[in-house]
Amino acid sequence: MTSTNEAPAGAAGEGPVEKVLAGTGTFLDDRLHAAKSTRTLLKKVFPDHWTFLLGEIALYSFIILLLTGTFLTLFFKPSMTSLVYHGTYSRLDGVRMSEAYASTLNISFDVRGGLLMRQIHHWAADLFMAAIMAHMIRIFFTGAYRKPRELNWLIGITLFTLGMLEGLFGYSLPDDLLSGAGLRILEGVILGIPIVGTYISFFLFGGQFPGMDIIPRLYIIHVLLIPGLLLALITAHLFLMFHQKHTQMPGKGRTDKNVVGQPLYPYFMAKTGAFFFFVFGVLALLSALAQINPVWLYGPYNPVAMSAGSQPDFYMGMLEGALRIFPNWSWNLWGHTFAWNVLIPALVPLGLLFTGAALWPFLERWITGDQREHHVNDRPRNAATRTAIGIAVITWYGIMWLEGANDVIADHFQISLYTTTEIARYAVVIGPVIAYILTKRICLGLQRKDAATLLHGYETGIIQMRPNGEYVELHAPVPEEERAVLEARTTAPLPLEAGSDDDSGVPDPALRGPVGKLRLALNRVVTESVPLPVGNGHGTNGHGNGHGGNGHGSSVAGEPERAAVTSGEDGKTLLGRDSPEDPGEH
Amino acid sequence: MSWIIARRRRPVAGYAVVLLGLIAVGVVYAAFTTQGSPASASSPAASSRETAVGRQLFVQNCSSCHGLLAQGTNTGPSLIGVGAAAVDFQVSTGRMPLKEIEAQAQRKPPVLNTAQTHAIAAYISSLGGGPAIPGASQVSTQGADTGLGQQLFTSNCAQCHNFVGAGGALTQGKYAPALTASTPTQIYEAMLTGPEAMPVFNDTTITPSEKRDMIAYVTETRSAPNPGGFSLGRVGPVTEGLVGWIGGIGALVLSALWITAKRRVHE
Numbered sequence: 045m046t047s048t049n050e051a052p053a054g055a056a057g058e059g060p061v062e063k064v065l066a067g068t069g070t071f072l073d074d075r076l077h078a079a080k081s082t083r084t085l086l087k088k089v090f091p092d093h094w095t096f097l098l099g100e101i102a103l104y105s106f107i108i109l110l111l112t113g114t115f116l117t118l119f120f121k122p123s124m125t126s127l128v129y130h131g132t133y134s135r136l137d138g139v140r141m142s143e144a145y146a147s148t149l150n151i152s153f154d155v156r157g158g159l160l161m162r163q164i165h166h167w168a169a170d171l172f173m174a175a176i177m178a179h180m181i182r183i184f185f186t187g188a189y190r191k192p193r194e195l196n197w198l199i200g201i202t203l204f205t206l207g208m209l210e211g212l213f214g215y216s217l218p219d220d221l222l223s224g225a226g227l228r229i230l231e232g233v234i235l236g237i238p239i240v241g242t243y244i245s246f247f248l249f250g251g252q253f254p255g256m257d258i259i260p261r262l263y264i265i266h267v268l269l270i271p272g273l274l275l276a277l278i279t280a281h282l283f284l285m286f287h288q289k290h291t292q293m294p295g296k297g298r299t300d301k302n303v304v305g306q307p308l309y310p311y312f313m314a315k316t317g318a319f320f321f322f323v324f325g326v327l328a329l330l331s332a333l334a335q336i337n338p339v340w341l342y343g344p345y346n347p348v349a350m351s352a353g354s355q356p357d358f359y360m361g362m363l364e365g366a367l368r369i370f371p372n373w374s375w376n377l378w379g380h381t382f383a384w385n386v387l388i389p390a391l392v393p394l395g396l397l398f399t400g401a402a403l404w405p406f407l408e409r410w411i412t413g414d415q416r417e418h419h420v421n422d423r424p425r426n427a428a429t430r431t432a433i434g435i436a437v438i439t440w441y442g443i444m445w446l447e448g449a450n451d452v453i454a455d456h457f458q459i460s461l462y463t464t465t466e467i468a469r470y471a472v473v474i475g476p477v478i479a480y481i482l483t484k485r486i487c488l489g490l491q492r493k494d495a496a497t498l499l500h501g502y503e504t505g506i507i508q509m510r511p512n513g514e515y516v517e518l519h520a521p522v523p524e525e526e527r528a529v530l531e532a533r534t535t536a537p538l539p540l541e542a543g544s545d546d547d548s549g550v551p552d553p554a555l556r557g558p559v560g561k562l563r564l565a566l567n568r569v570v571t572e573s574v575p576l577p578v579g580n581g582h583g584t585n586g587h588g589n590g591h592g593g594n595g596h597g598s599s600v601a602g603e604p605e606r607a608a609v610t611s612g613e614d615g616k617t618l619l620g621r622d623s624p625e626d627p628g629e630h
Numbered sequence: 631m632s633w634i635i636a637r638r639r640r641p642v643a644g645y646a647v648v649l650l651g652l653i654a655v656g657v658v659y660a661a662f663t664t665q666g667s668p669a670s671a672s673s674p675a676a677s678s679r680e681t682a683v684g685r686q687l688f689v690q691n692c693s694s695c696h697g698l699l700a701q702g703t704n705t706g707p708s709l710i711g712v713g714a715a716a717v718d719f720q721v722s723t724g725r726m727p728l729k730e731i732e733a734q735a736q737r738k739p740p741v742l743n744t745a746q747t748h749a750i751a752a753y754i755s756s757l758g759g760g761p762a763i764p765g766a767s768q769v770s771t772q773g774a775d776t777g778l779g780q781q782l783f784t785s786n787c788a789q790c791h792n793f794v795g796a797g798g799a800l801t802q803g804k805y806a807p808a809l810t811a812s813t814p815t816q817i818y819e820a821m822l823t824g825p826e827a828m829p830v831f832n833d834t835t836i837t838p839s840e841k842r843d844m845i846a847y848v849t850e851t852r853s854a855p856n857p858g859g860f861s862l863g864r865v866g867p868v869t870e871g872l873v874g875w876i877g878g879i880g881a882l883v884l885s886a887l888w889i890t891a892k893r894r895v896h897e
């Protein structure tokens with residue numbers, strides 16, 4: 045476990061780098077100390093866990109998207125005006141195409157560094173979305189969305205949605221064969237909306253598909269509207285995060301009242317600065333080595349053509365898969381066509397995903413009745429049901445995602461196309477159920493293992509023979525740091541207070557009636573867990589931790605409020621606090 | 631035909647085939663001895679000698695499925711009227727002689743050499759009609775217009791073969807193969823004869839000069855460099871997504887692990 049065998053980095057010694065950084069710190073301190081806010085800011089503590097950097101990948105990719113996108117706007121012509129190409133790319137010489145497509149060819153072959161910029165832009169878009177997904181998964185599984193961070197969770201979901209749209213509109217701009225195919229699907233979905241579909245489509249495309257208007261409109265949305273929204277929301281997201289401070293993974297001395305980690309300045313700043321260059325470096329490498337969206341091969345958009353392997357970018361793949369899985373149903377009623385085969389798969393799965401994700405924190409709070417603030421994350425295994433739900437949703441999403449690429453899969457693994465769809469139809473229903481059950485079993489098993497470890501210590505693998513001839517395996521006691529991690533159960537979902545029947549025998553009013561029953565039943569599922577061994581103070585749902593109750597993390601328990609700032613003048617004090625001999629423990 | 635596939639593993643099947651074969655040989659022998667070769671003179675282009683050699687090769691290699699008179703059997707369709715181009719395409723791509731019956735004949739190294747193939751083609755075309763093997767000038771890409779070729783290819787072929795001819799899956803276990811190995815002649819012949827699930831593109835749908843443009847597009851695209859780096863298979867966003875996750879997120883997670891790694895406690 046990364047979080048367990050840590051030693052405070054700064055405390056161990058002062059290398060030359062630390063000296064330089066500290067020197068710079070003093071320099072800034074000397075000059076800025078009037079500006080108290082800056083000092084507070086610089087001392088903001090950031091926990092050190094690799095999963096906390098997933099969001100940063102998204103942030104840095106976005107910055108790179110803004111930069112490269114701005115470069116592209118200098119040369120890209122969002123126009124559907126038709127022209128005959130006579131450019132550097134001789135293979136398309138004499139072909140009729142839109143100005144948008146021609147200018148993309150021009151960026152790729154005539155503008156110095158243009159192709160690299162296009163590729164960085166596109167790879168950054170892929171990375172942006174992938175990082176957002178990974179980041180959201182991390183937040184979900186660790187329960188970092190819980191009070192007080194629900195708002196940021198909602199902002200995150202909005203960012204994800206906007207990112208999908210931004211990407212869709214982005215890769216539609218070059219007006220090549222693939223982007224045309226994507227727009228055609230978009231048109232199909234809009235047309236599928238009963239009654240008003242045709243009007244909306246006419247409005248969006250400014251007439252018949254594809255028309256002259258769509259590219260300029262998408263362009264404004266892509267370079268102005270959505271980036272503006274994204275920028276505003278990302279700012280809000282970061283501001284909130286700063287204000288509420290980071291969550292932290294469970295560990296020794298980490299409670300809901302403090303943040304253990306490294307101060308923003310200089311440690312975290314150096315690290316995160318370095319990380320920006322990693323992100324940029326990986327993107328530059330990818331873009332220099334791997335070709336993405338070779339529009340010159342796809343050719344200009346051609347309404348009668350459709351290529352095998354026409355897929356959207358991966359973040360839209362799930363939609364494509366849903367369209368392919370869904371049976372071919374449609375009704376014709378009152379002169380209107382209800383194209384369920386398009387409407388349901390286009391709106392329902394993503395709608396469920398986003399609505400479900402948005403409601404989940406509130407739902408969970410209602411089920412558990414847990415009104416506490418949470419700053420220490422859950423280990424995924426300790427919230428077995430939540431983790432199982434997460435894996436089930438990922439399975440469900442993943443199957444649709446794979447089905448979106450079913451033709452490529454069928455071709456490469458030589459399976460029939462229908463077979464893949466047939467399999468996916470069953471798997472999309474059964475898969476999540478199996479995933480749920482398996483995950484839950486695994487989580488509970490891990491909890492059981494943790495409990496056993498706490499009770500007996502680690503198996504050392506050393507076998508000893510007792511005088512009576514019996515063989516026993518020696519167990520080593522669990523080091524304190526690890527104990528703290530193993531015992532960190534306190535923030536997991538709460539069983540509803542036994543107060544359902546209070547002394548007078550009157551059931552808790554909130555738990556009466558059908559809704560109350562449902563709530564109790566859900567609660568039982570959500571809070572299912574293996575009890576920790578009794579005797580170490582954590583047997584029950586332990587409100588204790590972080591409330592100064594049980595000596596766990598006693599070194600910080602006395603702090604008045606959640607310490608955003610390290611307690612001493614520099615980070616080392618804090619770090620020192622986290623280090624060795626802490627006698628308060630068991 | 632599927633009833634054959636289902637039953638051919640049964641022991642009786644073996645006897646049945648032998649019996650059928652004997653009867654067929656008997657009948658055909660009778661026919662030949664009384665009438666002589668039925669169509670040897672119908673194709674003036676091919677010499678009658680070549681036709682005779684072709685017939686011999688056909689009987690040896692192909693008649694078990696296509697019948698001694700190419701009239702077709704339960705295991706292979708009639709080849710009367712398919713033309714020399716179909717034979718040349720099927721045999722030069724190694725699809726024929728078929729080894730085992732499956733959803734679709736696969737491209738393999740050819741079993742027969744060019745002379746033998748042309749001989750069989752001459753024999754089959756002597757049975758009547760069908761497109762001839764295109765000549766060198768018909769498949770030459772000299773001066774062809776690849777831009778037009780691309781347009782024609784994307785409109786007519788890409789829905790099955792993908793935009794650069796990387797291939798794609800079709801229904802029922804069939805697939806449109808990658809066009810990475812097809813020679814210009816084979817591409818021309820494929821269009822003329824429409825093997826299996828592929829439609830026929832005769833000279834009125836796509837003129838001979840347009841066919842040359844398309845051949846030029848397919849063959850030049852194969853060797854066209856990838857200015858952006860590795861091609862990732864040229865199959866579109868699927869591999870891009872995969873690389874983005876593995877190469878992008880993967881590499882960054884590793885570096886995040888490295889950046890946040892701490893000095894270990896010395897125990």
Ligand code: HEM
Pocket residue numbers: 106109110111112113114116117120148151162163165166169172207208210211213214215216217218266267268271336337
């Ligand atoms: C302010 C920020 C942005 C600007 C100014 C911008 C601008 C542009 C322009 C001009 C193009 C067309 C040029 C071309 O075809 O290569 C483009 C394409 C694209 N944009 Fe953006 N963009 C921005 C942000 C984003 C973001 C945040 C995303 C993703 C979530 C994104 C995804 C794309 C994609 C996928 C393409 C297609 C690239 C290609 O054809 O290879 N863009 N963008």
